Amino acid sequence: MENINHPLFNWIPVNLIEKDNEIYFEWIYLADIKYAEPFFDETITKCKSHDFNSKPFKVISTVDNLIDWSNDLISVELKSFVFHVSRCGSTMLSQSLATSLENVMISEAPIIDQIVRSTLFRADEKSTLLKSVLNLLGQKRFPEQRNLIIKLDAWHIFNADYLRSLFPETPFALLYRNPTEVLKSHQKMMGMHMVPNVLPSIIFGISAKEIDEVSFEQYGALVLEKYFQGFLDFYQTDQNVVMLNYNEGMKGVVEKFTSFINVCYSNEELHKMFERLKKHSKNETAVFSGDLYKEEVLQIDFSRLDILHEKLNNSLVEY
Template sequence: MELLSFDGWLPIRVWPVDGQWRVDWCWFGDTPLHQPFFREAVDDALRLPFNQAFRRQTTLSALTEWQAQSPGLVPSAFILHASRCGSTLISQMLAQLDDHIVVSEPPPLDALLRGDLPDAERGAAIVGLLSAYGQRRRGVEQRLVVKLDAWNIGEWPLLQTCFPDTPWLFLYRDPLEIAVSHLRRPGMHMVPGMLGDCVLEDGLQFEGREDFIARRLGRLLEAGLLHCRDSAGLAVNYNELPDAMAGRLARFFRLNDVQRQQVFAAAAQHAKQPSQVFVADGEDKRREASALLQARVQTCARAPYEALEKLRGA
């Protein structure tokens, strides 16, 4: 039987159909993933005439078959985070390096992590998926860094089982600043009913957006704290950025002296909107916070934040 080749192709969607999981592939060729988010890279690739004319869909088993035929890079680091706290800045800084593949919040990974497959099958599919992302499509890649969605902190034990030797960090920020950001423009995990089952659910009624966001943020920080303590995660505060990429984060990502200089090419840009200049906004966000939001954040999220700070300074 002739083996299929997926050279230049990446999985862009994984979903169940009548109980059978399918994989949608898109041709990227040797184009690097330089966009702030994987979904933006997919949007760009789908505009190519080739991808408008040709599509490939396979069963889930194609992921493990392709891994066996062409093993990709094993993840060298995972970035988990509390959202709106600098994780995209870190991933964009690393994306400046030619020998790094940086995959930022790929929806297929979230679909598998929170899917209903048996653990063994799900784990094999996750390993196969990241092997597909870790293909050396340009021939110079040496490291694969994966940034997850914020709510995937709940699935960290499964991911760690798949990659027990891969180091990881948990990035967070003053919870009041995160909460204000979500009040301005809520992420999907901060909109009731949009995300579905995840670690952020507490099953309780909420009173207004401030209450909902603060409680979810508290659960997110609690999960990050728990796994940092139990699984040797590196706790990193937003206020360390970007300077930490020349210090302890450079050591974490094993950057050499030249790479430490290269990553700072992205530090002055807005991470999510690279055409804009970055402007620190923490003070503005704290001033903007209403008394109600301050009270809810103090009740729901301040304690795990302070515990993370204590852990970081230990």
């Protein structure tokens, strides 16, 4: 069976909708557009000008429709989930991997986050639904495609055990970076998860009392502490996980990752990946010349972060 003859070929679910106590999924048509942008949402924005997506109504389905339809399409093999701590080279990694014609690279798809964090489903229903959505996002749309790689949102490290229960054989990658560099990047443009109360603090295991006791700047450090601890906890208990350190160089990160997921890329494909590393992660027309951060000292207590960061580095040595 070939996907190209299926009526749902190039259609994917992109949004969970709750209305009148019912749950629906919004769909969008991809045409021949690949997941090539730095973030999944940017690719979806490019698709919205297509005639199928420009009509005054949304294309929606029920949960049962989605699950049933996902079984009718051929998907490429899921090769890895990439977890990261934010501002640590994860976009550069995903952009590098996206250059390969063999890869289907999904970078922080909101629909995955919607399902993972949803309280609307029974446990078994959520698991089936998540697998179905990944099958649809990873449908084989081009002949060369063989590998599905999912870069998750930073806070999904706290769902790693749940995802492991669903995908026991899938390699997991944990990408991190020096905490000072991470937080200086957020100082330039703060991510929503680093701002108190934008995302529920319970996602990170942060109590209301902890929020009250830290400054605005220190809250970002507290979130990063939780990420680092989440990495350590999972790494120490799982046998199919690799730790990746941005500060050891992104070429080494790409080499270590591709080796770990056991995909044998051609020299041509690897060359394209390495060439992409020379450009800015969010703008491939600009040459990357290194990160430029403000010189002033951050008003942050790094004592706990430094300890956790050292433990992460030590785990790499042990690896």
